Amino acid sequence: MKPTDPLESVYFIELPEDFHFTQKAMPIDPTIPLPVQKKEKDDPGTFNMKELTEEQILAGLLTVMAYDSDNKNILYYRSILGKARPNLKKELTEAAILKTKNQDYDLAEEIYASLRGFDPEDIATILNTALFFDQRADSYRTSGLYDDADAYDADALFYYRQAMDAEPAVPDAFFNAGFYYLKKHNFKEAKSCFETYLALTCEMTDDEMGENGLYKKNRAQELLNEISNRNMEDDHFKAAYDFINKGEVEKGLDEIRVFLEKNPAVWNAWFMLGWGLRQQKRYEDAKKAFEKTLTLEGGKRADTYNELAICFMEEQNLPKAKEALQTALSIEPENTKIISNLGYLALKEGNPSDAAAYFQTVLEYDPNDKLAAAELLKMDV
CATH class of the missing domain: 1.25.40 (Serine Threonine Protein Phosphatase 5, Tetratricopeptide repeat)
Structure with a gap:
């Protein structure tokens, strides 16, 4: 989590007129307070000018870009960054992409905020x-x-x-x-x-x-x-999704049935019908809708097999559930929803060690997965 006010980690200091860096001197105006990132070891209210580094200034400037882009000195701060780091946008963009790939989302978000503060028109x-x-x-x-x-x-x-x-x-x-x-x-x-x-x-x-x-x-x-x-821009289709998504399932089912009367070959519509029925715990009817989905062009998808497996699990037909989940996983081997469901299936089968392995795999792909983490906590793994 980001601090309540990230600018609390920044000093605004006035540099002496004779101040300069020994390496690649930055264009400093000593009359304008300069943001400087605190060092972790700094005690509150302490600052040693002799220990000031260029990296502290750059970090402070980037913090201002991210969280104080309306600062009255922002144009001056941008000019410092532009001259000190001519390839700044490229470097920061590559860093943000890497952080996103590694699911370090908070830091990636901060980098993108700095980029927008540095060049709002880009x-x-x-x-x-x-x-x-x-x-x-x-x-x-x-x-x-x-x-x-x-x-x-x-x-x-x-x-x-x-x-x-x-x-x-x-x-x-x-x-x-x-x-x-x-x-x-x-x-x-x-x-x-x-x-x-x-x-x-x-x-x-x-x-x-x-x-x-x-x-x-x-x-x-x-x-x-x-x-x-497939006439998917039809108002009934959109209304069905919106109703089911916000929990008004019966209204959503009414809308998707109206759509299916005119468009019986649309796999997405049968999938949505099954999705709504499954939420109503009408598993037999939901299975029929998902099985219909699989017969239509485009319908043989990992999500379809995953939903079908959930219905089988709820009916305690564990062999059929496993078959459906394995098919889903063969289509999308890194889909954490499917891997999680294999974990729940293993629990139902009485195989806690296998279940733990599935949940641990989920967390390897997605460390933020709350459900997998909660299941491992229950199992004291």
Whole structure:
């Protein structure tokens, strides 16, 4: 957790006029207080000018960038950073990406805040921030931290909207936002984003697009075709997801049944029907919906087998549950939801040592997973 006021870790000092660094002198104005990061060993209220290092000043400046971007001296502080570290944005962006990969989310978030404070107009940083919050939300939701996940989803949307409002338009902002809206089952907005992405790139040559760009164009078109062919922007589909997601399951089931009357071959709709029925503990009916999902194009997914396995477990059909979970794991070997469910299955089978191994594996992939940690705590492992 970040401290209540991160600026408490910073001194603002006035340097003597004859002060300079022996190495790569930084352009210091002694009349303007300079933020300096405290050393861990510093006692409260103590500061030794003779021990001041350039790293302390740079760290202090970055803290101001992150948490005090309205500081009256911010332009001066930015100029110091720009001259002292010409490759600052590249270095910090690479560091933030690495921290995100290692799930050091708090530090990654602070780095992105520093980048935005250093250059608020840099759309690449804005888009990277959106992607970071999007990824953090997914990780937290997988870990069972639903309230935190919702909050980070909101942050992601805030920065996606900023990126999509940029002039000139940034195609990748619309491409990535399209996937955000897909995750939210907001297919109207997803369709609009992918259409905009294709419109912005339609006159670019293959050489200009490059291999990755061509992949994105093809993927955007595939998703547009899928949304249109399956009528997934239908209001009933979106309403069904929204109702079920906020716990009004019966209303959601009514909406998805209306959708299925006109669109019986859409795997997503049968999956949503099963999802709602499973929440109502109507496991036999839910199984039928998931089994129908598996017969449709696109429906043989890890999530479908995982949901089917949950139904089998609730009915105490453990062999069938294991079969479904193993199939799910073969599709997505690092999916922590599936691995966790294998742990719960092992507990039901009376194999606590196997269960502990599964839960420990989950924590290796995702140290923030509350459910796996709680199960290991119960087992005193």
